[in-house]
Amino acid sequence: MSEPLLELRGIERHYGHDETLVRALDGVDLRVEPGEFLAIMGPSGSGKSTAMNIIGCLDRPTAGNYLFNGVEVATLNRDQRALLRRHYLGFVFQGYNLLPRTTALENVELPLIYKGMRKAERVARARQALARVGLEGREDHTPSQLSGGQQQRVAIARALAGEPMVMLADEPTGNLDTKRSVEIMNLMQDLNRESGLTIVMVTHEEDMAAYASRLVVFTDGRVVRDEKMHEGAL
């Protein structure tokens, strides 16, 4: 068994106090190894998105240990967590979260700016990433000039451009119709298989989860099912 890339041990995340206390995560143990394509499923309020945010260092756990590539994240300060996101993580959100009035190219360049990359190299990398998601010729379109599926491709390109170790996708197809959803899933599956990119994806659609190599099911803040899936399922 290889070293885990992500390891969660007894992770808890509570909201509110006393009587109104909600245990969104109630003791989650999870190991993700390099090259896995993990799908997290579960009913609304089961804590799957919360777990995703903690894995992405966008949120902090109330208790438990989270090791990223062997490093205890709780020991990192805000700026160090920002650096971890900058160099190792790429995000794809349900709502795309692109900067408005900003071209696709500039959106994809954004993480590269914070990496301190020079303009010429940034543009080259961003164009390459947009080409990888099939958006050649749309570099100068702003989000409002792109369809939902295209916007999500821009978001994927932005996540890819920084060459992360892990891509985190929170309901990436939640706002898309079936045809676009299938296109996005095929793209993610290709990235996983061809480039060996580790992907953690939250979804509530079984059809989408079927593209993953491993399925984890959350209920009431706990992992209730964790199984490898057959090659080429569906």
Next chain:
Amino acid sequence: MLWETIRLALTAIIRNALRSFLTVLGVVIGVAAVIAMVTVGQGSSEQVSANVESLGTNVLVLRSGARMMGPGSRDTAPSFKLSDAEALEDLSSLSAVAPVVSTSATAVFGNNNRTTSITGTTSPYLEIGGWTIALGRSFTPAEDRSGANLCIIGETVRTTLFGATDPTGEKIRIKSISCEVIGVLKSKGAGSFGQDQDDLVLMPVRTVQRRLMGSQDVSSISLQVARTASVERATSDIEALMRERRRIAIGEDDDFSVFDMAELSSMLNSVNSVLTGLLSSVAAVSLLVGGIGIMNIMLVSVTERTREIGIRLSVGAQAHQVLMQFLVEAVVLSVLGGIIGILFGLGLAYVAAQIMAIPFSPSLNVIALAFGFSAVVGMVFGYFPARRAARLDPIDALHYQ
């Protein structure tokens, strides 16, 4: 990285053109309003002070009629005669006395004419009124007493009738008389109420009395208090002399009044300072409105900006990098607005000063104050919401509604 941050900030300013424009506009309005209003107020205040000086110091004016007269009461008081002015010359507390007879008439030279004010007086009038001769000469003592057809003209009359040519020795016609121009008065410019002080013709008092008025009356007597005497003493000397000459019994009120020009000018000054105060408060309100405008734009955009901050944090920006970007944005917008506002405000004040014929006197303090206030408002409301957002966990910033 700093250069990168400035570039990010400039890109954001251009990308959010409407928001940037409105922010800049808020600063411009605030700064321009304050600068224009206060500059105009100060200019008119200076103008009044200059007028006070041009009125001459220690000048008194003696008029017939009680000071607080009701309608028609003036008619009952007898007018002064030249003999009254001559009597006043003997008072040691006065250094100059000039009887004044005023009327208005049309002065004609060739094809040019101008309706102007005609003042019949004597040469001490020039000293009392602070006039100097620009060209030619004043009346001689003999001419003061004579009824000679001579005149000294103001700059405005000279320009209208003679253009650029030398008028001395020429003869102008006023009503039925033809009088020789012996001098031109040096220009005084506009008066306290914006009136043209140079629009006048001076003639010997008797000439005006006989040839234009057909009467022996004197409208008023201008007096200059001697250096060695106080205004109060001169006033009481004048009052005593006049009561005696006009045979006013003890216990009866004066049927004449002595006006102190310094008193008049201090009254003008206080009216002016009230006006300046009014303008300043209007300006302060504009500044406040501008500030609220900036504040609103900044606060309205908090939702969008908080999401933007969430996005930036999620792709790996550190809080201080995001803050620096927002601070640079706020500074650039505030400074840009401030500079435009200063130029605009000074421009407005300059135009107003030209129209109102007052001095253009910008004050560095006011410029600094207006600029500082708007800049601080712009920066505070641009920076603090951003700081709050940058301190959130990225997920809270992303989900901010």
